Amino acid sequence: MGAIRVLEPHVANQIAAGEVVERPASVVKELIENALDAGASRVEIEVRGGGADLIRVADDGSGMEREDALLALERHATSKIRRAEDLKAITTFGFRGEALPSIASVSSLRLLTSTGGPTGGTLVQVGAGRVERVEPASHPRGTTVEVEHLFQNAPARRKFLRSQATETARIADVVGTIAAAHPAIAFILTSGGRQILAAPSVGTCRDRAAALVGPQSAALLLPIETREGAIRLTGLVSAPALNRSTSRDERLYVNGRPVRERRVLHAVQDAYATLLPRGRYPVVYLFLEVRSGEVDVNVHPAKAEVRFLHPGAVHGLVRRTLVGALRSSRPTQMLAPLSQGVSEAAPQAGAWAQDRGLDDRLPLATLAQFRDSYILAAAPDGLLIVDQHAAHERVLYERLLRDSLARRVERQRLLLPLTVEVTAAQRAVLEEASETLESLGFTVAAFGEAVLRIDEVPAVLPVEDLEHLVGELLDEFLEWRKMEGVDRLRHLIASTAACHAAVTARHPLQNEEMERIVADLMLAESPMTCPHGRPVLLRLTLDQLEREFRRK
Ligand SMILES: Nc1ncnc2c1ncn2[C@@H]1O[C@H](COP(=O)(O)OP(=O)(O)OP(=O)(O)O)[C@@H](O)[C@H]1O
Ligand SMILES: [Mg+2]
Numbered sequence: 001m002g003a004i005r006v007l008e009p010h011v012a013n014q015i016a017a018g019e020v021v022e023r024p025a026s027v028v029k030e031l032i033e034n035a036l037d038a039g040a041s042r043v044e045i046e047v048r049g050g051g052a053d054l055i056r057v058a059d060d061g062s063g064m065e066r067e068d069a070l071l072a073l074e075r076h077a078t079s080k081i082r083r084a085e086d087l088k089a090i091t092t093f094g095f096r097g098e099a100l101p102s103i104a105s106v107s108s109l110r111l112l113t114s115t116g117g118p119t120g121g122t123l124v125q126v127g128a129g130r131v132e133r134v135e136p137a138s139h140p141r142g143t144t145v146e147v148e149h150l151f152q153n154a155p156a157r158r159k160f161l162r163s164q165a166t167e168t169a170r171i172a173d174v175v176g177t178i179a180a181a182h183p184a185i186a187f188i189l190t191s192g193g194r195q196i197l198a199a200p201s202v203g204t205c206r207d208r209a210a211a212l213v214g215p216q217s218a219a220l221l222l223p224i225e226t227r228e229g230a231i232r233l234t235g236l237v238s239a240p241a242l243n244r245s246t247s248r249d250e251r252l253y254v255n256g257r258p259v260r261e262r263r264v265l266h267a268v269q270d271a272y273a274t275l276l277p278r279g280r281y282p283v284v285y286l287f288l289e290v291r292s293g294e295v296d297v298n299v300h301p302a303k304a305e306v307r308f309l310h311p312g313a314v315h316g317l318v319r320r321t322l323v324g325a326l327r328s329s330r331p332t333q334m335l336a337p338l339s340q341g342v343s344e345a346a347p348q349a350g351a352w353a354q355d356r357g358l359d360d361r362l363p364l365a366t367l368a369q370f371r372d373s374y375i376l377a378a379a380p381d382g383l384l385i386v387d388q389h390a391a392h393e394r395v396l397y398e399r400l401l402r403d404s405l406a407r408r409v410e411r412q413r414l415l416l417p418l419t420v421e422v423t424a425a426q427r428a429v430l431e432e433a434s435e436t437l438e439s440l441g442f443t444v445a446a447f448g449e450a451v452l453r454i455d456e457v458p459a460v461l462p463v464e465d466l467e468h469l470v471g472e473l474l475d476e477f478l479e480w481r482k483m484e485g486v487d488r489l490r491h492l493i494a495s496t497a498a499c500h501a502a503v504t505a506r507h508p509l510q511n512e513e514m515e516r517i518v519a520d521l522m523l524a525e526s527p528m529t530c531p532h533g534r535p536v537l538l539r540l541t542l543d544q545l546e547r548e549f550r551r552k
C-alpha cells in the first residue's frame with residue numbers, strides 16, 4: 001500500500017462526507033474494507049456486546065510503518081487517492097481517509113500494525129480522537145484494529161443501539177455480504193467467544209455461497225454470466241423454490257462494492273414477478289463490473305449507494321439476464337430433475353450414477369436423436385432428454401479440468417505454428433496466463449510486440465477458429481485475474497475450450513456417438529448442468545408417465 005498523505009482541502013471537500021459510524025456494523029464494514037484494500041487473504045473479526053464493548057478486526061495485509069500508522073488516524077489522510085481526478089476512477093473501497101479518525105473519535109482505538117519488515121511493528125493507542133500512546137510492538141505482517149467502548153462519549157448515539165443480538169446480526173450480515181464477493185479471502189467472525197461465521201478460502205462464488213447460505217440452498221442458486229458493452233454481469237440467482245420473507249438477500253455489488261440501487265432491485269423484482277408469491281423475495285448475488293467512468297461511487301457518505309451513468313442499460317441487462325436464467329430453470333422443475341436428492345458433493349466420477357442404480361455396467365439405451373440436437377435415452381425408470389451440446393461440453397470440461405490438474409492434458413502440435421494478433425492488454429496478461437494455459441494444453445509464446453505464437457493446443461480442440469478462442473481466453477483472463485484465483489481461471493479456460501470443442505446443436509450424430517456422450521455423461525461428477533450452469537438433461541420418470549396416461 002502506498003504512503004499515506006493528507007488530502008488537500010479542495011480534494012477533501014469534493015468527497016461525499018458525513019457520518020460514517022452509525023452503528024457497530026458500520027465500524028466492522030470500514031475495518032474489513034481497509035483490510036481488503038491492504039490485500040489481506042484472511043480477515044478475522046471478533047466482537048463482544050454486539051460490537052459496543054469490543055470490535056477487533058485482524059488482517060494479514062500490507063500493514064503500515066510507524067509514520068503511516070500515525071497519519072492513518074488523521075482526517076482526510078489516505079493512501080488511496082491524491083487528486084480530484086482520482087475520484088473518477090476509484091478502484092479501492094476506501095478513498096476518503098475518514099473511517100479510522102471517525103471511529104477513533106467515538107471510541108478507544110488501538111492500532112497494531114507491521115509491514116513485516118526489519119523496523120518491527122507499531123502500536124498506536126487513541127482515546128476520544130487523541131493519540132495517547134505510540135510504541136514499538138510485535139505483530140506479524142498485517143494490521144489489527146481494536147475498537148472498545150463504542151459511543152461511550154456519544155450517549156445520544158449509544159441510545160440508538162438496538163439489542164446486542166440485533167447489532168450482532170447486523171454485523172454478521174455485513175461480514176456475509178462482503179465475504180460473498182471475495183471467495184478467495186477467508187473470513188471468520190466470532191461473537192462473545194463463539195464462532196458465528198466461518199468462510200474458508202474457496203475458488204468460486206458458488207462455493208462461498210454454500211458457506212453462507214448452506215449447501216442445500218446453494219444448490220438452488222443458478223449461475224448467471226453476461227456481458228453487454230461495457231457492463232459485465234455475473235452471479236447467482238435463486239430458483240423460485242428458494243425465497244425469503246424480506247429483500248435482505250437481494251445483494252448487488254458494483255465493482256466488488258456492496259450497494260443498494262433502487263432500479264436494479266426493481267429489475268430483480270420484475271424478473272421474479274410471476275414466479276414468487278407476493279411478499280416473497282429471491283436470494284440473488286449480482287456482481288456488476290462496469291468501467292469506472294460508468295459509475296460514480298462518491299455519492300453516499302457510507303458508500304452504500306452508487307450512481308450509474310446509464311441506469312437504463314443496467315436495469316435492462318439485469319432484467320433480461322434473470323428472466324433468461326429463470327426461464328431455463330423452469331422445465332427442469334416441471335420434469336422432476338435428476339438432481340433431486342443428489343448432493344452437490346459427489347466427488348468421485350461415477351458416484352452419482354451408482355447412487356441412482358445406473359452403474360457403469362448398465363449403459364442407458366439411446367433411442368433416437370430429435371431435431372439433430374437432443375438425444376433421447378431410456379433409463380431403467382424413465383426417459384431422458386439430453387441436450388447433446390451441453391452434455392458433451394460437461395464431459396469435455398470435466399476431463400480437461402482433471403487432466404489439467406494432473407498435468408496430463410493430451411496435446412496436439414500444430415503443423416504450422418499459428419500466429420495471432422493481440423491487443424496490448426492481451427499481450428500484457430500473457431505472462432501471467434501462460435502457466436494456466438500451459439496446464440490446459442496450450443503452448444503460447446509472445447512473438448514480437450503484438451503477436452502471439454501458438455505451437456500446441458489441447459487435442460480435443462478443433463483447429464479452426466483457434467485465433468478467436470485464444471483471444472477470448474486472454475480477455476477472460478484480463479477480466480478475472482484481479483478478482484479471482486487460479487481455480488476460477490482454470491474453470492473459465494476449461495469451459496471456454498470445452499464449449500468450442502463440443503458437438504453443436506443441429507448436428508446429426510451416429511448411434512455410437514450418442515452412446516458415447518450419454519455413457520460419459522453418466523460418469524460425470526455433475527451431469528445435471530453444463531459448465532455455464534444450463535441444464536443438461538430432463539427426465540420423465542415412469543411414475544410420471546403412468547400418471548399422465550392415467551394408468552395409476
Ligand atoms: N488494515 C489496514 N492495513 C493497511 N493499511 C491500512 C489499514 N487500514 C487503514 N490503512 C491505511 O490508513 C489509511 C486511512 O484509512 P481510512 O479507512 O481512515 O481511510 P481510507 O480507507 O483511505 O478511506 P475511507 O475513509 O473511504 O475508508 C488508508 O488509506 C490506508 O493507507
Ligand atoms: Mg477505509
